[in-house]
Amino acid sequence: MNTISILRQRFSHALAALLDEPADSAAVCELVDMVRRSQDAKFGDYQANCAMPLGKRLGRPPRDVATELVERLDIDDLCEPAEIAGPGFINLRLRDAALVDALAAAVVDERLGVAPAERPRTFVIDYSAPNVAKPMHVGHIRSTVIGDSLSRTLRFLGHRVVTDNHVGDWGTQFGMILFGYKNFRDESAYQASPVTELARLYRLVNQLVGYHAAVARLPEARAEAERLQASAAAAQHAPVSADKKEAKQQKKALQKLRSQADDQAKVVAALEATIAGVEGDPQLERLAAEYPDVGARALAETAKLHAGDAENLRLWHEFVPLCLEDIERIYRRLGVTFDETLGESFYHERLPGVVASLRERGLATDSDGAVCVFLDGFDTPMIVEKQDGAFLYATTDLATIAYRMERWSPDAILYVVDHRQSLHFEQLFATVRLWGFDGVELEHVGFGTVMDTSGKPYKTRSGDTVGLESLLDEAVQRALKIVSENDDAKPGGATLDAATRAQVAETVGIAALKYADLSQNRESDYVFSYDKMLAMNGNTATYMQYAYARVRSIFARGEVDVEALRASDAGVALAEPAERALALEILRFSEALDAVVADYRPNQLTAYLFDLAGRYSTFFEQCPVLKAPDAETRASRLLLCDLTARTIAQGLELLGIRVVEKM
């Protein structure tokens, strides 16, 4: 049961009668949406705020309207008599009997009373999408974890979901690997551990390419930096205008010049660092000198691959499965799966057709030797074919959408991708509309950057991106320490053997990493901190898992047969405020899931679970379960415990997080 949707239904009837309009009219729907959860318990459990705008509209005092609305409302089976407060708020308090009935239904329901969507939709969800040429890094966590959670939640709600890992297996990076393999391979290292060697080769070639690019750019960058410095200096020494307004503008211009000069100085410093990184290493320096055209040659390898070169294709077929297997190992550890892994290469043959089709419809035109889609409202075109005839990710993305529409006819396609690509998606979606797909919801589910504690993008001390696997290892290692210390400190002595501790640490560590990410509003950048994610208090996975383990321990301690309890005719009685508050929260699960799906925000679910755990803790303090005063109360409280544990476990599962029975 979803309380709020039932209440809204009842309100829509009353409002339709009052307004003399159909219950599904826009006016009624808008007012019905103003039925919501009260944010303060003293205003009841739910509240309807529609009397104020309605009063205005009808030219009547809102309180009168509220009174009339309440009279027309048929909610006596669910709610205590409605109260009208303040300017015209309608405050609703659910009858305990209604709560008790709903709880009884949830006890015997696999789905905890969450009804499947009335109108199931088909979703294609595009997430994770690592580049097979380089190891997964910190930036892939968010896409992977958020996408996985959204998939699980939508599925649970009864939607059809196709998850598709659009891996990068065909681009520039692959050319670097091919070039590296052909020129710099250490055969014995490759035999021993192919993926490690390929990763080394990628890094090496990337470094050499970066070096030559930096050397080429440096003089101009330096000149620009000097020019800006000089302008800033000149502006600083210029006489200050007597006119106040002009003086202010002068100051502003100076500030701007300074910040530009600073930015440019940083660009120069970055280039110098790139160069120093190579020149500081005799071996690298030698290679750099030996291969001055490494960038062009790597690109040529990519081009040859695309053109069907036999040798490059053979190597591609050799490398890709190895790389995918390596990535798969991390997915297994994360508990993430995909229905499809259709990488960029899958669409290769379709790309010329895409461009031809865009031309045919007059959407694409030639410009500066490239083929571009110019769109109203955008300063820059979307390029679908480069001067050299190569295709870009825009082209692949278009082909991918066409394919997905053809194969699954989805109602929605979600892209869980870094928000820095928002412009690309705006252009892509706009093009797709013009191209002829207009019935599908296209959504860029963007997310912010992972930062370190000083507010910069998360990197190692030497400036490299942090590998995802080392991140997992570190989290698990820290979790093991915490688990062990806690176990040692238990009043009755340690209860976990070494193997169990290691297992618990793996679950707890990975959960911490995922939850830290999911509990954040996805739009904002997020600060990565092991200490914070593994904290025992606050909105963390550790706290949630602990809450679960604590509930379960009651059943173990009391030797309660949960199945028998659920099957028995025992019911929940809500005598204590803490019991009622907990019950209400348990029954709100369905609303929380709706909130997740409405904006594709898993943090709505973590927030709910945290609230639930908080209510449970209060209940746990105030209401003895095993030592309850009588058998009925004991059974009632055990049922509340059971529902809490199941809701937490189910909620965490939808986040892709597992629970442990003991910790």
Next chain:
RNA sequence: GCCCCGGUAGCUCAGUUGGAUAGAGCAAUUGACUUCUAAUCAAUAGGUCGCAAGUUCGAAUCUUGCCCGGGGUGCCA
């Protein structure tokens, strides 16, 4: 220059799409462990929601202008 996102407690962040007295966690102060797992709970303190106007019964939320930060901005993804 233009476009997008953000600015909420000392710190890290929520804020149910315009509702009543803006909430958590950390840090600070106080109290509660021969326990149903204290990895906890209860309580206190902490705010001109960047600034200024506007819209209305009502604004952290919508509009406009400005300030500050981040990102993007024609051939990487």
